[in-house]
Amino acid sequence: MKVLVGAVAAVIGLVLLAFLGVVVLIADDDASAAETSDGGGGLQGVPEEFRKWISQADDDCKEPGMTPALLAAQLYQESGFKTSRKEATSEAGAQGPAQFMPGTWATWGRDSDKNGEASPWDIGDAVIAQGRMMCSLLGSAKNSGYPGGVQALALAGYNAGWGAVERFGGVPPIWFAREKGQKEGQTFHYVKVILATMKRFEGPGLFTVSGSGSGADALRKASTRMGTPYAYGGGGPAGPSNGFCDGNNGYLNGSCAASKTVGFDCSSLVQYSYWPKLKLPRTAQAQYGATSDHPVARGDLKPGDLLFWAHGGSGFIYHVAIFAGDGNVLHAPRTGRHVEVAPLTSAMPQGDYVGATRP
Incomplete structure (x- = not known):
């Protein structure tokens, strides 16, 4: 999926999201932004320390719904690529850049960076665990037959648990997990935002620099x-x-x-x-x-x-x-x-x- 490019072409895009029978049209906030999309195979706008691990997680997963931009947009939504314990610990107790709860980490966490410790705070361990979990969810989504698209279903499973997807036969509805004063439930919003922001992280598959x-x-x-x-x-x-x-x-x-x-x-x-x-x-x-x-x-x-x-x-x-x-x-x-x-x-x-x- 990696391609060689010499420059970046301008893209003016609209992202069309369809799930739960709801069509959400989201316009690019910056219609003049110069970005390149190669179908999701490339990556841009991602901190250098995350790129290697996102690429590895993408390579490790054989599900066609997996792309580097999907993982990047999800990390951005989860933590904004933050890694400190102060900035990347949620009120609910989720930890690290991929925001794993301790029980979920026990299932998916590994010492992927080979530093002697499996930790949700290590970028490599967290991203590879995120990719491993998302790959499994993408497979479940593909086999489920539920409407909404495999990426949306997998993201919903990551946020609310696959049991919630099975309960509703797809992405949980807009009212699910909605707090007082909010227009959208947490999972519905999570899926919508990540799918909309993937475009931001799609880019040249490879930027080569000579010398x-x-x-x-x-x-x-x-x-x-x-x-x-x-x-x-x-x-x-x-x-x-x-x-x-x-x-x-x-x-x-x-x-x-x-x-x-x-x-x-x-x-x-x-x-x-x-x-x-x-x-x-x-x-x-x-x-x-x-x-x-x-x-x-x-x-x-x-x-x-x-x-x-x-x-x-x-x-x-x-x-x-x-x-x-x-x-x-x-x-x-x-x-x-x-x-x-x-x-x-x-x-x-x-x-x-x-x-x-x-x-």
Whole structure:
């Protein structure tokens, strides 16, 4: 299912979910986001430390309903890829990035990362156990004959237990497990949201980077964040985070989108990509100042080189991108967009291009 791609094409999509006889039409919040879908075989917008294990869990499962994007969207819904005990422990006692209850973990947990301990807090152990459980549920869903689609049925089984799916002959209805003041029951909402957000994590099956060294390594690291939302002021060496609005930046359709978005802006993506081997400063202007003593001509660009833009080609640097090879850059463009690959000639206004540096 893995494919080789050189760039990311724009996708404008609507996700149509049908289960329990209910058709739910969910529009992509960002119709201009540049993303690529290869049918679910690829992965983007996933923290680097999760990618290996998601791919392994996908490879281990032979059920056709299993995809890397399904596992990624489920992990995002369960924990937001959080791994600390403070952030990834639910009020009900579910633990780790895949949110296993102790009794369920006893059934599915293994020492998959071979560190001597089977723990729901270990990323490898948790993701492989999640994949193992989901694979079993996908098989049960396929053999059940229940309506709604195998992915929806399996997700419902993961959230509420397969017994609940059998009780209702499909995904539990909207009122099931609904708390006071909520419009939708927990399981119905869980299934709907995950199926809707899978598109966000579908991406190139393989992003290849030629060469070696700090620049190529930084580009490889940055490529694992493709599909992550742009958040003005958000992100840093540890990864994406909520941004902020400053009176001019971070707004979308009149409201402050940055404060509600976990993501990167252009310079935090660059800082994250090179960290900790090279601890670049936080802003595009400062990054230019820190690297401008190593300028690179446009014809000599190599993967990992930094490219800068300023209004009119001089003055304050407002944008930075990473050269991705083949005339493309990888960058976080602006509010309402995602980390993407784009042609250098159109990533930003050509008249604003200042030049490139090699960190």
